[in-house]
Amino acid sequence: MRTIRRILIGASVLLLAAVPLAACSDDDDSATTTTAAERSTTTATAGGGSGQDGEVITASGPVELGVGERVTIELEGNVTTGYSWTIDQQPDAAVVEVVSDRYVGPGDGAAAGQGGHQEVVLEGVAAGTTTLGMGYARPWEEGTPPVQTATFAITVR
Template sequence: MIARQPRRLLPFAFALLAACAQQPTSITLQQNQQSKCPLRMHPGQTLVLTLPSNPTTGYRWEVKDAAASVLRSLGPEVYSNPEDAGLVGSAGLSTWRFQATQPGDGHLLLVYKRPWEVGVAPAETFDCKVAVK
């Protein structure tokens, strides 16, 4: 009778593993995917945000609101130039990584502008509501 107990728990263990496997540990989002917002996340999930960028023009992405009530930054912006490596003045990608920390709602807002131009509207905006459940 005791030997049968682990067998009864086996289907439950498989169901639990399947439920965990269906939840991605990382979400990747790009500028043209703002339609995925509002974004639903679970605590512990990572958000990788990648936006086109060309700092040689003076434009930079500025984080206006990092949804700090529900997201934690995993480091500074990382700039890469994947297509034309070594070509001065070519565009690249800026990437940020965030981790969902606790349930709640937040707002992730970035603007693409020249920092010294005061009173000028941003050239681009990335605006995404984030819900952590």
């Protein structure tokens, strides 16, 4: 009788220890490696831009704008997974200015854990070319490459 009781207690302890560990697994779909171009887009332009003020860019590619014009880069993300977009390669400040860089959540009434997007607004400063590079990673996982990257070749005319 004591042996069965010990087995049941041991099994219960193992089960209780396994439940929290299962929540820490890395089965999250957002952790898979994809390129920005593989994501679906829901806004005006996928890829390069024509430099129209207020244009929204949703995937890696060339971006063209004039001096004083602004474009917005929006990349889907979900900070509730621990991943976030960061600028890994700053553009040349003499060519383009990063006006803002912020995470925009899904809004009121959204389901818990629902993602939003990173919004980076750029403004042309002077004619020239530069590159903006971004990575989607967990900031505390130093030395681990981003699970997604996005690169924008920027031309200011």
